[in-house]
Amino acid sequence: MDFLINLDVDDLDKAVAFYSAAFGLEPARRLGQDGCEMLGGPAPIWLLQKPAGSPASGTMGETRRYxxxxxxxxxxxxxxxxxxxxxxxxxxxxxxxxxxxxxxxxxxxxxxxxxxxxxxxxxxxxxxxxxxxx
The missing domain is CATH 3.10.180.10 (2,3-Dihydroxybiphenyl 1,2-Dioxygenase, domain 1)
Structure with missing residues (x-):
């Protein structure tokens, strides 16, 4: 079994810049305009752009906040x-x-x-x- 990590962010370009500068990760591939795989650690980190206020889950009332x-x-x-x-x-x-x-x-x-x-x-x-x- 492999692991990957998903992090919701409200600004994908800002997140790519942060995770590159802070951790030395490199953007590997994009999922359209709303996702980017970052490599350089032991597991891929996917940055997923989700707007603030959007539902966090279909089963609870919580919304995303950043x-x-x-x-x-x-x-x-x-x-x-x-x-x-x-x-x-x-x-x-x-x-x-x-x-x-x-x-x-x-x-x-x-x-x-x-x-x-x-x-x-x-x-x-x-x-x-x-x-x-x-």
Whole structure:
């Protein structure tokens, strides 16, 4: 089984520019005017343009919004240099939501992209999660 990631955005060209600059991803192919596959990581990321206010699902009343929002699913990007990754993402338009923190397993940066999606940068130290695994 393969995985791919879909992210709804309200401005496809802005999203392509952000994900290229912040993460070094490259646009690979377009789905008409409303989708773009971004490659360069372990799984493709598809950016899908969906207007703000459009229904998020046919089974619930929620609509898409692109201000900062919470969701139980987010992306983690593992990096060798968290400080450089944070600087690069901020220069592209991301927001660092709190100072980088250090834990037994590594360093963590809580971020938000310009489309309201939260994500994290992780820099593993020592044995990474094995430092705290039972």
């Amino acid at each position: 201000g900062r929002h919470w969701t139980p699913v987010h992306l983690d990007f593992v990096t060798e240099d968290i400080d450089d990754s944070v600087r690069r993402a901020q220069a592209a338009g991301a927001m660092l939501e709190q100072p980088v923190s250090t834990h037994a397993w590594g360093r963590l940066a809580l971020m938000a992209d310009p489309f309201g999606h939260g994500y994290c940068f992780l820099q593993f130290l020592g044995r990474g999660y094995d430092e705290i695994a039972g």
